[in-house]
Amino acid sequence: MGGQDTDAELPDDHDFALWEKRVDALMVLCSTKGYFTVDGLRRAIEDMGEDAFETMSYYERWVAAVNQNMIEADAYTLAELGARMEQIKVRGTTYGEASDG
């Protein structure tokens, strides 16, 4: 990474969305509780490859990495996650509608 991307411009700040704050909180809480380490999180992001930096935002990569680590920690199964995601999709078309708040 160091020295590679020498033409790119620096992005402006954005304020954090609630869902991003929640991803951050899940990361801190689950790692503090010993389900994974920050090293595991980084490794999962690195394993996504360079493309992930083009196609996903920072917290999208983080939620994917936290999930990867929690699956590896056997916190829940892929089937459980998949089923729940299907249920959530029909709750509404926005994050606000879909999360029970």
Added chain:
Amino acid sequence: MPHDHHDDDFHHSGMSPSGHPYREDDDHPLTYWQTMEIAMRELLIEKGILTPAEIATQIDEMDSREPANGAAVVARAWVDPAFKERLLADASEASREMGYDIGPLRLIALENTADTHNVIVCTLCSCYPRNLLGLPPDWYKSRSYRSRVVKEPRKVLAEFGLTLPDGTTVRIHDSTADMRYIVLPARPNGTEGWSAENLANLVTRDSMIGVGIPKSPA
């Protein structure tokens, strides 16, 4: 009876530490990754791994961490030479002295002097002294900053509006392992006799990362 409807009157109303309202999620189409976050959170709560209260508390704690905390530490170092020594020897312990919980990682304070200017980066990911300064800005996490500041730091600093005096050495610190860094910027001239509280108002987040310097007295 009609009543006023506030734009930010949803689950977590209030302002983010930058002074702006949280970005509205509500009117954007639900994404795959947002769906994943909701699913994970619900499953973890149902399985007793997390509670809603813990999540809310963690978010509140994150919100309470903001650059003003780091600014208070810097200002105290400016007025209290013994504290400054302790800060440079063990910045985690010195911050804890002031009531800030740095957590398990080790914080190192880097002192700017007349001829040395320090800048912090994490080229490998986005390590940042979060527990003292809050969440890092987008530009700090960008590939652009992470790749360029280790190779052309002066050009990057110039883009932030900072040109260093001749004869200054730039020292870049790549946060590759368990250390976290905070820059102790130089105290601005013309602030003799100022209280720590007033001095803290001059200390910007960018000056504690090293892409800026503190404000000058008006």
Added chain:
Amino acid sequence: MVETVRVKTMMPPGHVRTPAYLRGKYGVIERKLGEFANPERAAYGLKKEMQPLVRVRFSMQEIWGDAAENPDDTLDAEIYVHWLEKGVDEIGGVTDAP
């Protein structure tokens, strides 16, 4: 006594915390940090292994050569000792063990 070291040139895949731009470069030990859990094991959920960690200071000249903005500017990075070789002095011999 200034201790010169060189970052190993090996390029294994996977989670290593020694930046690619520093491989093969010579620097000096700026300070020793103590022992920390090897991230190369922690990343894969393997049993914790404490390893010595040091901060190494490199000149920009050393890292980037002619492309360096200012040759005397420096870069400090935290490197695990198993990634370092002992330095080579100007004459070309290997320095004594620390």
